[in-house]
Amino acid sequence: MRMLLSDMAPDTSARLAYLLRRESWVTAVLIAEPEQAQTAVDSPEEGPWHASEGSISAGPELTSRVGTANADVLLLDWDLAAPLPTGALESLAAAYPQTLVAALSARAEERAAASAAGVATFIHATTPEDAVAALRATLAPER
Numbered sequence: 001m002r003m004l005l006s007d008m009a010p011d012t013s014a015r016l017a018y019l020l021r022r023e024s025w026v027t028a029v030l031i032a033e034p035e036q037a038q039t040a041v042d043s044p045e046e047g048p049w050h051a052s053e054g055s056i057s058a059g060p061e062l063t064s065r066v067g068t069a070n071a072d073v074l075l076l077d078w079d080l081a082a083p084l085p086t087g088a089l090e091s092l093a094a095a096y097p098q099t100l101v102a103a104l105s106a107r108a109e110e111r112a113a114a115s116a117a118g119v120a121t122f123i124h125a126t127t128p129e130d131a132v133a134a135l136r137a138t139l140a141p142e143r
Contacts, residue, residue, distance in 0.1 A: 001025055001026055001027055001072045001073060001139065002027055002028045002029075002030070002069065002070060002071050002072045002073070003020055003026055003028065003029045003030070003071065003072070003073045003075060004030050004031075004032060004065065004066060004069040004071035004073070004074050004075065005017060005029065005030070005031045005032065005075050006031075006032040006062070006065055006074060006075070006076055006077075006081070007032070007076050007077050007080045007081035008031075008076075008077040008080060009077070009080065012077060012128060013031045013077075014031070015128040016029075016075070016128045016131060016132065017029040017031055019128055019129065019132045020132060020135075023132065023136060023140070025136070025139070025140040025141055030069045030071070032065045032069070062074070062084070062088050062089070062091075062092050063088075063091050063092045063095050063096070066092055066095075066096050066099050067095065067096065071096075071099055072098070072099060072100065073099065073100045073101075073102055073139065074092070074099055074100070074101050074102065075102045075103075075104060075135075076101070076102070076103050076104065076119075077103075077104050077105070078103035078104060078105040078110050078113075078114050078119070078122075079105050079106060079107065079110070081103070082103075082110070082113060082114070082117070083113075083117070084117055088117075089101060089117055089118030089119065090118060093118065100120050100121060100139075101118065101119050101120050101121070102119065102120065102121040102122070102123060102135070102138075102139075103119040103121070103122050103123065104123045104125060104131050105122070105123070105124060105125075106124070106125070106126045107124075108124040110122075111124070121138055121139075123135065123138070
């Protein structure tokens, strides 16, 4: 499963990418980031939290990000991404109906707003470890 992490703080996306790469059901993790941002690598000098399979430019439209990444799952940090431009998730669903949109938030009360915006899966988690556990329970294929 190809995961695209978007609209996240750099530390959060790097840590999530590191943890997700170790999941057997995840085949790739990409991070949408501003063009000027540096893409860190998994090296002893920088530490393992900076690891990802690759990065893509965080273009102005969500749909172009998903297309570039060929993502199965788009994981948004709802605390940073919301509110999305009107019609953003509808356009995404029309162009890439196979892509699941999941929102991550430390605030459980955001579930209704995320659902109303068209998010398919809402994950309430306060740490990247909790987020990965919730994603595993929701998305990992049966063993």
